Amino acid sequence: xxxxxxxxxxxxxxxxxxxxxxxxxxxxxxxxxxxxxxxxxxxxxxxxxxxxxxxxxxxxxxxxxxxxxxxxxxxxxxxxxxx
Numbered sequence: 001x002x003x004x005x006x007x008x009x010x011x012x013x014x015x016x017x018x019x020x021x022x023x024x025x026x027x028x029x030x031x032x033x034x035x036x037x038x039x040x041x042x043x044x045x046x047x048x049x050x051x052x053x054x055x056x057x058x059x060x061x062x063x064x065x066x067x068x069x070x071x072x073x074x075x076x077x078x079x080x081x082x083x
Contacts, residue, residue: 012020028036 024033
């Protein structure tokens with residue numbers, strides 16, 4: 001059995017989705033579901049914001065390193081010309 005077959009077998013079908021929806025309705029009730037979805041949306045937004053902040057910090061660090069390397073290279077060239 002390949003990995004794709006295992007993945008396809010583990011995905012819920014139509015009747016499983018209906019059962020999941022019924023269980024969610026019973027657990028949270030119709031009034032609580034919008035609040036639950038808003039909370040999930042806020043959590044996803046915060047996660048994406050944090051991910052983007054980390055990505056931008058890494059990119060800034062890489063740019064600083066490139067600038068430092070360029071300054072070092074230019075200093076070496078200047079020293080070689082003066083020597």
